[in-house]
Amino acid sequence: MNNSKHATKDFWGFPLTHFTYFFTWAIVYGYLTLWLEQEAHLSGTESGFLFSMMAGMSLLFQPVFGILSDKLLFKKNLVITISAGMMLIGPYFQWVFKPLLHSTGAGFVAVLTGVLLSFVLNGGVSVIEQYVQRASLANKFEYGHSRMGGSVAGVVASLVAGRLFIWQPNAMFWACSISALALTCLFIFSDKVHLENASAAGDTSNSLDWKTVTSIFKLKNFWILSIFYMGASAIYDVFDQQFIVFFQTFFHSAAQGTLVYSYMTSAQTAIEVLLMIPMPWIINKIGSRNGLIIYGFITTLRIVGSALSPTYGWLIFFRLLAGLEMPLLLVSIMKYIAGAFDIRLYATVYALASNFAKQISVFVFSSVAGNLYDKIGFQHTYLILGAIVFVITLIAAFGLQKENREQAGEGKVSESTSIE
Missing domain, CATH: 1.20.1250.20 (MFS general substrate transporter like domains)
Structure with a gap:
């Protein structure tokens, strides 16, 4: 007790x-x-x-x-x-x-x-x-x-x-x-x-050297994960940057579109919060690698579905899928890095394969997407972005190695550490 x-x-x-x-x-x-x-x-x-x-x-x-x-x-x-x-x-x-x-x-x-x-x-x-x-x-x-x-x-x-x-x-x-x-x-x-369990997270204070750090660049899995993040996650952000402008075109006035958009984003966030509760259990069942791949395909569906939506009702439906995407990504990426790489290099892999790669991709795709919106319109640009995410997700599906599920913590959390 x-x-x-x-x-x-x-x-x-x-x-x-x-x-x-x-x-x-x-x-x-x-x-x-x-x-x-x-x-x-x-x-x-x-x-x-x-x-x-x-x-x-x-x-x-x-x-x-x-x-x-x-x-x-x-x-x-x-x-x-x-x-x-x-x-x-x-x-x-x-x-x-x-x-x-x-x-x-x-x-x-x-x-x-x-x-x-x-x-x-x-x-x-x-x-x-x-x-x-x-x-x-x-x-x-x-x-x-x-x-x-x-x-x-x-x-x-x-x-x-x-x-x-x-x-x-x-x-x-x-x-x-x-x-x-x-x-x-x-x-x-x-x-x-609980420092007595520090080894579960990689006790690196005395063992990490420059040679160990640079070894990640020799890993094929590191580069595939980086490409996946540069494609799927970065384009997720680029897609959302000017989505409100596209959303407003389905309404008679921008004010009406903005109001509906605010209700929609609130609902999306509520879904995200609720799904964060069971998501660790779900990822423990299906595996974090599979979670990342499912996230990629859902992102593809959301982007392409938005491009093909005939009414704002369908557009809202595909937008609400983002409430599922974020819990999938946030839980899966953390567990995958912990289980697929040397745990001593956890933060380095996360910073480089996720955040660093993503920032480069957002910087590039933001400018490209902005130009495409002006030249060919939102729908055609979304179809292009969706196709890119689909191809990169396929590459990840065949290229990402399976994680060590025990090392990733994809096991049953003991009752003593329940949040209830």
Whole structure:
């Protein structure tokens, strides 16, 4: 009985960690564009350059963060540094951004903002994710149950940030700082890891060297996983970037389309939260490799189905499939990397094969898709994107090696670590 209570206590800090981190993520990515336009008065080109800097700078941070995370394992130096950096978001946008914009111009501010936000978000996300994933292996809970906190954060942020922006635009950035303060306190005082089980997550503090790190580049499976992520996951994001514009064409007015879109995305997020509960059990049954492949085919179906939808009702149906896609991807990729690669290199593989490869692909495909939308329209562009995802998923289906299911944690979670 005492062991059960102890294990439950050691679980709940991690979904709160996911919540506080992704609360800031949701606010920045949901409302920064609006703030840049209405408060900073940046042009579309200037705002685009800022987001490009965020993506570009993250390509520098991610490989370094991956290697450092594998070296540090459960030491909290890096995660606390990132959470402390997030506390600067409020002061930066309140007191630094606009004065610097007026004195130095948009270019320098874009670079500086890109450094800050890529450090704590685009680059830092892999550090936070892998830390919780490794903790799930050591503490014997399901990562997907912790990640539900991030999905809930998206819902809360969408409800809170808009109201804060109307009241006082800078207030939403101070909400990010307050959330980051809570995240830092969680890392320092709450997120306890059972170090007696550290070997389950790869005890690397003394054994990881440069030769071991670079060995992943010789693995065919690493490159196939990277290609899969660059295709399926990155195109998933590119497809969603201007989806609202396409969605509005099915309505008599943009306002009506926007209203229906907001209800639809809320329903999608609710589905995502609900499916996060059984998804670890489902992936344990079917295997994380199969989960990734199913995700690829569902993504293909959603993109192609959207292109062929005759009414907005069908479009809503295919959009709601995203509520299934994200739990499939988030749980499968974490378990697959843990089970198909040297566990000592978990964070490095995750940073490079997932985040690094994805950022490159998003950067390339965003420009290409944008041009295609103007030249051949949304439907034809979606058919092209869907065909690319389908081909890459086929490559993954035949090329990805099967994971070590025991090492991946695709087993039954003991009752002592239940979240009930």
